[in-house]
Amino acid sequence: MSDSPTATAEAKLPKDIAAEKGMVNVQIDGVWHQFPKGTRMIEACRAVKKDVPYYCYHPKLSVPGNCRMCMVQMGMPPRPAPGQEPTRDENGYEPIGWMPRPAISCANTVAENMGIRTTGELVEKCREGVMEFLLINHPLDCPICDQAGECRLQEQSVGFGRGVSRFVDMKVKKPKNVDIGPRIRLDDERCIMCSRCIRFMDEVAGDPVLGFTQRGTHTTLTVHPGRLLDHNYSLNTADICPVGALTSNDFRFQMRVWFLKETPSIDVNCGTGCNITIHTRGNTIHRITPRQNNEVNSNWMPDSHRLNFHYIDGETRLAEPLIKENGTHRAATWPEALTNTAAALAKYAPSEIAIIASARMTNEELFLIRALAGKLGTAALAVVPRKGENDGLLIAADRNPNTTGAKLILSSEDPSAPLASIREGVRSGTVKALLVFGEDLTTEAGFTADDLAKPEFIASIQLLAGPTANASHVVLPGAAFAEKRGSMVNLSGRLQRLNRAIEPPAQARDDWEILRDLAGGTQNLIEEVFKDIASTVTEFNGLTLSKIGHQGTVITETGYEIPLLKNEGVRKAAGIING
Amino acid sequence: MPTIKLTRPKLDAGEKIYFGALIKGFFLTMKHAVKSLRGKSYGAEGLASSGLGVTMQFPEQRWDSHMPEYYRGAPTLVTDEQGRERCVSCQLCEFICPPKAIKITPSEIPSDDKWAKVEKRPLEFDIDMIRCIYCGMCEEVCPEQAIYLRKDYLITGTTRQAMVHDKKKLYEIGGVRVGLVNKWNELK
Numbered sequence: 001m002s003d004s005p006t007a008t009a010e011a012k013l014p015k016d017i018a019a020e021k022g023m024v025n026v027q028i029d030g031v032w033h034q035f036p037k038g039t040r041m042i043e044a045c046r047a048v049k050k051d052v053p054y055y056c057y058h059p060k061l062s063v064p065g066n067c068r069m070c071m072v073q074m075g076m077p078p079r080p081a082p083g084q085e086p087t088r089d090e091n092g093y094e095p096i097g098w099m100p101r102p103a104i105s106c107a108n109t110v111a112e113n114m115g116i117r118t119t120g121e122l123v124e125k126c127r128e129g130v131m132e133f134l135l136i137n138h139p140l141d142c143p144i145c146d147q148a149g150e151c152r153l154q155e156q157s158v159g160f161g162r163g164v165s166r167f168v169d170m171k172v173k174k175p176k177n178v179d180i181g182p183r184i185r186l187d188d189e190r191c192i193m194c195s196r197c198i199r200f201m202d203e204v205a206g207d208p209v210l211g212f213t214q215r216g217t218h219t220t221l222t223v224h225p226g227r228l229l230d231h232n233y234s235l236n237t238a239d240i241c242p243v244g245a246l247t248s249n250d251f252r253f254q255m256r257v258w259f260l261k262e263t264p265s266i267d268v269n270c271g272t273g274c275n276i277t278i279h280t281r282g283n284t285i286h287r288i289t290p291r292q293n294n295e296v297n298s299n300w301m302p303d304s305h306r307l308n309f310h311y312i313d314g315e316t317r318l319a320e321p322l323i324k325e326n327g328t329h330r331a332a333t334w335p336e337a338l339t340n341t342a343a344a345l346a347k348y349a350p351s352e353i354a355i356i357a358s359a360r361m362t363n364e365e366l367f368l369i370r371a372l373a374g375k376l377g378t379a380a381l382a383v384v385p386r387k388g389e390n391d392g393l394l395i396a397a398d399r400n401p402n403t404t405g406a407k408l409i410l411s412s413e414d415p416s417a418p419l420a421s422i423r424e425g426v427r428s429g430t431v432k433a434l435l436v437f438g439e440d441l442t443t444e445a446g447f448t449a450d451d452l453a454k455p456e457f458i459a460s461i462q463l464l465a466g467p468t469a470n471a472s473h474v475v476l477p478g479a480a481f482a483e484k485r486g487s488m489v490n491l492s493g494r495l496q497r498l499n500r501a502i503e504p505p506a507q508a509r510d511d512w513e514i515l516r517d518l519a520g521g522t523q524n525l526i527e528e529v530f531k532d533i534a535s536t537v538t539e540f541n542g543l544t545l546s547k548i549g550h551q552g553t554v555i556t557e558t559g560y561e562i563p564l565l566k567n568e569g570v571r572k573a574a575g576i577i578n579g
Numbered sequence: 580m581p582t583i584k585l586t587r588p589k590l591d592a593g594e595k596i597y598f599g600a601l602i603k604g605f606f607l608t609m610k611h612a613v614k615s616l617r618g619k620s621y622g623a624e625g626l627a628s629s630g631l632g633v634t635m636q637f638p639e640q641r642w643d644s645h646m647p648e649y650y651r652g653a654p655t656l657v658t659d660e661q662g663r664e665r666c667v668s669c670q671l672c673e674f675i676c677p678p679k680a681i682k683i684t685p686s687e688i689p690s691d692d693k694w695a696k697v698e699k700r701p702l703e704f705d706i707d708m709i710r711c712i713y714c715g716m717c718e719e720v721c722p723e724q725a726i727y728l729r730k731d732y733l734i735t736g737t738t739r740q741a742m743v744h745d746k747k748k749l750y751e752i753g754g755v756r757v758g759l760v761n762k763w764n765e766l767k
Contacts, residue, residue: 143669144699253685
């Protein structure tokens with residue numbers, strides 16, 4: 001080992017070797033490690049798999065050190081008397097003088113020749129004591145508490161608690177089932193005063209509406225008088241709440257968490273592409289939570305995006321192919337619908353056909369649409385732009401999740417540019433056949449119901465019943481974002497992967513399969529489509545769908561910066577958070 | 580794979596003939612036949628026999644009064660002396676149920692309900708009695724003393740649907756159970 005001192009007298013001391021690299025030597029549970037200067041003790045312990053329990057600490061928030069659960073025993077070398085040379089053992093480390101009292105590991109940073117003990121009688125007694133205090137007033141709500149199953153208090157009570165209560169007095173009563181905001185429910189009795197939610201609303205969301213009132217065991221979490229916890233990021237407080245004090249109204253009493261299957265995927269409501277976990281049981285989505293990706297969404301996501309999944313099993317969901325006959329739709333089989341479309345399209349000249357795709361589609365789907373356009377010989381191919389307001393945190397102004405991907409796949413600087421001419425073509429009657437993929441044209445695309453009545457033939461891949469599906473001569477039911485596998489490129493050029501959490505309902509099919517059949521492709525797996533992209537589009541060279549990984553891969557530089565990450569970078573540089 | 584060689588037992592001449600054992604068995608059978616005709620079968624009383632041997636003439640005669648206290652029959656839901664449905668739909672029984680017989684749809688108790696402070700109760704609670712194996716794990720796991728195995732064992736139906744006990748049926752069989760821990764009362 002090059003880092004360990006040699007036997008020669010001139011050997012460098014471990015502290016000097018570490019200092020050259022900006023590191024310090026720390027002994028954790030008897031083993032010496034090196035960590036960068038300024039590392040928090042708790043992070044150091046976690047890095048070497050010596051887990052320290054904690055409630056209030058969160059790597060993305062400031063450190064108040066108020067839960068006292070992360071206490072460890074700490075020691076430093078005794079300070080030598082004036083003129084005395086410090087003694088060193090054969091490896092060059094000074095002996096550690098263990099402090100008789102514990103220290104919290106979240107708010108202290110490591111130092112040279114420090115010793116940390118994460119086990120031992122002192123530490124275990126401390127944890128047991130902290131747990132006992134926390135449980136004194138905690139109600140026995142577990143059977144009705146939505147947090148049960150992912151509750152830190154439950155887990156650590158089993159791991160570090162004493163198992164039996166010695167408390168004989170009455171528990172303190174606090175407000176229960178408090179309506180503090182449109183999406184969040186507060187139960188003050190369950191609160192353990194970790195203040196994570198308060199810090200989140202203050203530091204990340206920038207809307208400090210939460211705070212503590214009263215003192216001691218009567219400390220109560222409340223929302224500012226006259227205000228509500230109605231910020232668009234309020235549900236993140238329910239995610240970081242280690243207990244069931246803050247719970248989601250949307251997920252309230254829907255399903256116990258231990259039944260839920262977790263599928264890592266990405267959000268498709270804006271160009272940021274927040275990483276998400278889709279929680280499902282059977283073929284039902286019960287909730288969506290953010291998944292950590294420090295290059296995209298940190299640990300957070302907006303409420304408006306995470307709650308936008310109920311349409312998937314809504315009443316307007318299309319579940320079988322439809323063919324219009326004499327003005328009304330009838331259910332059809334897939335071969336029928338596809339041959340019907342192909343036969344109808346064969347009647348028109350390439351210049352009479354236009355394709356409107358969506359930048360909400362995956363790269364694979366857009367690639368197949370490009371192939372389809374090539375097969376039909378039409379150059380009229382556009383995606384629908386979708387603009388909104390940038391909220392200064394995670395929601396991007398571009399509400400299409402795959403604009404960058406559409407640019408790359410369709411090799412166009414502005415894939416939405418031909419839309420205006422297609423719209424004009426439809427109105428003037430030069431576009432006689434219209435293919436619509438994944439868009440309702442009466443919204444962002446600017447078509448009216450009258451416009452949609454003009455083309456002689458419309459075939460569309462639709463998710464929900466609506467004006468476009470109604471006007472279509474052939475309706476092909478597609479898959480929602482949680483039902484597909486595929487990839488998208490977010491605004492900062494990161495290629496990310498969607499994974500299938502549930503199956504499409506009834507006859508509905510994966511969009512890429514519909515497009516493959518329309519384009520006459522021969523791919524059997526979505527991986528093969530991606531392989532074709534990788535060999536055609538430069539940015540995707542050498543990649544496969546599985547190589548993308550759950551954290552994504554940067555494939556192009558766009559210069560776009562996610563505002564929330566910028567804020568986080570500033571706080572990290574200032575040493576407020578660990579990051 | 581290790582091979583174990585088994586040696587056949589050596590039979591003596593009497594065993595090889597086996598006729599002696601046949602006669603021995605015949606007499607044993609006859610002994611019991613006579614005993615049963617005289618109504619003196621061993622254990623007939625304890626097994627509630629109909630008088631002929633130890634056989635109970637089901638369904639004219641029933642086990643019901645002979646069942647032990649710990650008999651595990653159909654799982655049911657109970658209410659307590661205050662008329663509160665004890666189940667809070669925590670779904671632990673659904674989770675533990677080995678044959679996946681239980682299906683619960685949780686719901687919130689409306690705020691104008693007398694027991695609104697309990698917050699949660701089942702909207703639907705189905706136990707598929709075709710699947711149920713009467714293991715009693717649901718009763719054991721229940722943190723609210725809400726589900727009990729009763730002595731009902733004659734669960735029959737002509738359709739699969741008829742074999743599913745819904746919430747109404749479960750409370751009907753379960754009835755009221757007194758002397759349970761009432762943690763939701765004054766302390767909440």
